Amino acid sequence: MNEAPPCRESDVLIVGAGPAGLALAVALAQAGLRSTVLEQASLASLAAPAEDGRDIALTHRARRILETLGLWQRLPANEIAPLRQAQVRNGISSLMLPFDARAAGHEALGWLVPNHHIRAAAHAAALDEPLVQVRGDAQVVGLSVKDTHASLQLANGRTLAAPLVVAADSRFSTLRRMAGIGARLLDFGRTAIVCRVAHERDHEGIAHECFFHGHTLAMLPMAGRQSSAVLTLRGDQAAAWLALDENSFAQRLQAAFGDRLGRLHGPGLRHAYPLVATYAHRFAMPRVALVGDAAVGMHPVTAHGYNFGLYGVDTLARELARARGRDAALMPALQAYAREHRRTTLPIYLGTNAIVQLFTNDHTPARLLRGAVLRAASLLPPVQALITRQLTGAGQPARP
Numbered sequence: 001m002n003e004a005p006p007c008r009e010s011d012v013l014i015v016g017a018g019p020a021g022l023a024l025a026v027a028l029a030q031a032g033l034r035s036t037v038l039e040q041a042s043l044a045s046l047a048a049p050a051e052d053g054r055d056i057a058l059t060h061r062a063r064r065i066l067e068t069l070g071l072w073q074r075l076p077a078n079e080i081a082p083l084r085q086a087q088v089r090n091g092i093s094s095l096m097l098p099f100d101a102r103a104a105g106h107e108a109l110g111w112l113v114p115n116h117h118i119r120a121a122a123h124a125a126a127l128d129e130p131l132v133q134v135r136g137d138a139q140v141v142g143l144s145v146k147d148t149h150a151s152l153q154l155a156n157g158r159t160l161a162a163p164l165v166v167a168a169d170s171r172f173s174t175l176r177r178m179a180g181i182g183a184r185l186l187d188f189g190r191t192a193i194v195c196r197v198a199h200e201r202d203h204e205g206i207a208h209e210c211f212f213h214g215h216t217l218a219m220l221p222m223a224g225r226q227s228s229a230v231l232t233l234r235g236d237q238a239a240a241w242l243a244l245d246e247n248s249f250a251q252r253l254q255a256a257f258g259d260r261l262g263r264l265h266g267p268g269l270r271h272a273y274p275l276v277a278t279y280a281h282r283f284a285m286p287r288v289a290l291v292g293d294a295a296v297g298m299h300p301v302t303a304h305g306y307n308f309g310l311y312g313v314d315t316l317a318r319e320l321a322r323a324r325g326r327d328a329a330l331m332p333a334l335q336a337y338a339r340e341h342r343r344t345t346l347p348i349y350l351g352t353n354a355i356v357q358l359f360t361n362d363h364t365p366a367r368l369l370r371g372a373v374l375r376a377a378s379l380l381p382p383v384q385a386l387i388t389r390q391l392t393g394a395g396q397p398a399r400p
């Protein structure tokens with residue numbers, strides 16, 4: 001392989017123009033750092049991303065970061081839905097664990113925004129930054145790390161080099177593997193089916209999370225009289241739900257959810273996601289860092305994946321800004337990022353996985369235990385306040 005000279009066009013090469021990679025490019029530009037974002041998909045698909053069924057619940061801290069980056073202002077206002085309350089139920093039991101934004105002194109627990117709008121906003125913001133270059137049809141197929149720089153090989157034969165390379169190429173990150181960084185993978189053996197559904201009654205900003213025997217159903221309040229239905233099922237059950245025609249799907253959803261929102265109708269396109277959580281063994285090594293799902297890929301039940309992506313972007317950009325221009329300061333900056341990101345994410349990663357395993361295990365002891373957990377939590381307002389604080393991410397500062 002030919003040795004590429006360090007390319008001083010970019011301070012950072014970012015692999016992956018997902019919502020994390022693009023947000024990082026904007027944050028670095030605000031800190032005066034030049035970056036090139038390499039994306040295997042076409043530029044056209046980045047400018048107008050297809051609807052992918054993911055509706056992203058954003059915390060207060062994530063919103064502040066998006067505002068600082070100028071992404072929040074680019075989201076269509078009529079597509080942002082406040083999440084005012086969340087109600088968690090165990091099967092058909094009448095026991096319900098509520099989380100209320102007002103009780104915690106907030107207007108909302110968080111906000112729900114369709115993922116394709118976040119992606120479009122991130123791309124538009126990156127395009128407006130003179131210090132950011134976004135290249136489409138640029139699949140990265142090789143990485144080589146030297147003392148003075150890291151270089152990336154593209155499928156088209158080109159090589160690019162910079163003092164730092166950042167992997168933002170999804171939870172199944174190729175770059176992470178090429179860098180020799182391992183990851184814990186937890187396959188839940190479940191598939192999430194996500195789909196918009198309209199309903200007769202107003203949802204009043206309430207999210208419902210219902211844990212049934214063998215499957216879970218969340219109904220997340222979106223703009224207007226519609227919710228985002230998130231079903232998690234065993235693979236074979238998922239195939240059966242996906243095969244249903246629209247009417248039968250709406251009827252089955254109604255049978256599972258009941259009539260809290262009146263008649264459910266007009267389901268949109270269904271999207272399926274296999275549920276696998278990932279946690280990289282390291283978030284940084286010399287000349288390489290991981291952000292977004294490449295660092296931490298969360299189960300969606302606690303809605304933290306992209307929020308963590310933004311917290312990581314915020315921290316990494318702040319540390320790189322401090323190290324700016326001084327190569328000797330780069331590795332300490334990466335280590336500081338890795339330490340802080342691990343401290344922020346690991347407890348919630350482990351907690352989320354424990355909750356998912358407890359609530360998807362249908363053996364009798366687990367069913368009894370989760371009833372007891374919900375009952376205990378509903379009787380202990382400080383526990384609810386603590387969880388609400390975690391959910392909102394309130395009280396954690398954004399980069400000044």
Ligand SMILES: Cc1cc2nc3c(=O)[nH]c(=O)nc-3n(C[C@H](O)[C@H](O)[C@H](O)COP(=O)(O)OP(=O)(O)OC[C@H]3O[C@@H](n4cnc5c(N)ncnc54)[C@H](O)[C@@H]3O)c2cc1C
Pocket residue numbers: 015016017018019020021038039040041054055056057058115138139140141168169170171174175192194273291292293294298300303304305306307308309
């Ligand atoms: C059903 C569902 C619901 C969710 N709900 C929430 C929620 O409520 N709240 C929340 O915070 N998060 C949620 N998430 C998580 C959130 O969607 C992810 O955390 C987020 O999209 C990750 O962004 P990313 O940029 O890290 O990765 P991705 O969006 O996966 O982007 C990676 C990019 O890298 C590119 N790429 C990959 N390999 C290469 C390569 N070799 N060369 C060049 N480019 C490459 C890909 O084409 C892609 O564009 C949810 C996820 C799912 C599946």
